[in-house]
Amino acid sequence: MGEKVRYLGCDGLGPKEITLIKSMLRLFAGQTQGRWHFSEEQPFDALLVADGRALSSDADAETEHESLFIRTVLPSPHEDNPDTEERRQNNLFVLRPIRALSLLEKLNQIGVMLDHEETQQALRAQGWDDLRAWRDLLLEWRDASDSFMVETTLCKFVVFPLSRRFLCEKPDAPARELASARVRRYERIDPARAAYILRSKRTESLAWLGWHVGHYGDGELLPDFADDKPFKLQRWPDFGSLEHDAIYVPMAGVLTQRVVTVSELRSLGNFPPDILHRFLNAALLTGYLEFVGTRPIGWLFGRRSENATERLGLFNRIRHKLGI
């Protein structure tokens, strides 16, 4: 789950309901898309609004089945008329009495929508280009349930985050071209249409796309990596199918066995920085690389044997002889 801080406010609710919501938000810590806090004043990411016809002094009456609408900071055609049937159909409301699971579900739904909007804004600000645009999209799709159409300078992609697959108009285009195409725009697509496309065409995995976006990127390390932020590779990339630099293989060897930081990795392997960055970006965008909070004791060194130097010399001789 993401760690963005989100603020929920209330309008027209009584003190008991506000206390209840505050306690629920504390209980939800770690379970929501973003970390939700209660806020008494603006700005809010979402605002729970009591139906205008009902509550004022008798706010705690909690009429059964009465709705609390949710306003968000998202641009929406419904904002001028918060209690329309259209909003109801979009499910941006919770019923009274407020149930924890119902509120949790709504906050997660809103969290995904907010993430989507922020990615769109970031992409617009960056001019829809480069590695970071793809990075924002690929990371957003990890938590998304909707399907998307992405228009790039090369072709259109349809992305199915739930099945971790995508297809594009030019499936035979070289990976480098596909992964280097600049994003022009993207939008949600109708679920029924997405399901039809998914059934009828051969799709490729999003991990494949993420890998090549990182591998063919500009070699600048993504901002997710800080010098002292430890991470580990949870899975070896399939180097039999993914285009790669030969030195990625020993990098993966280290990263699947150690929790390291970027600066430690630089010193451990003498890896050329731009190649190291491409590898790390690619691994991050496949979802195989994970940041970890704490490291086990003895994290820096492997299981060195007594004759480690001798063994490393042997492996070098084998490499030299085989030409790898």
Next chain:
Amino acid sequence: MDSGAYKIVFSGSMGAGKTTAIGVVSDIPPVSTDVMNTDTSQHVKATTTVGIDYGEVDLDHGEKLLLYGTPGQERFDYMWEILARRALGIILLVDNSRPDPVADLNRFLDVFEQFSDEGAIVIGIGRTETHPKPKVEDYYREVEKRKLVLPIFAADVRRKRDVLLLLNALLSTLEARER
């Protein structure tokens, strides 16, 4: 094992390409004990290895890298473990065209899993171009159930490049432990 002789084992089901893989990198023509295949229930190829395959790579100064291929038939499975003892690593080849290749992998991992602490295990999935399912991702999921993190690559062992990739991953796994 003689001093100065190091061993890598190629294992996998019948027809997975062990003999081919050894032949691709060996300095000598691989020594095989191929005979007419009478066990067509396992694989329809004409000949198969009933003993072991053997190849070698000269590392200079009298050192040798010995390449062993295990017999594919299950009735020889007692040999797999014996061959794996004191090996640098095992390259496990899976034939994706077999009826249940994931079960094949599990059968070999049942034998070799314990070896992952002392040596390296690398998995090559063959014939993925003609038989795309199961996907390599499915094998990763299977291996992850055992809490193992192993290199698993699509590999056509007729191509030297692919065999070298498997060996590169094996060496990289061993090197990372010693750094």
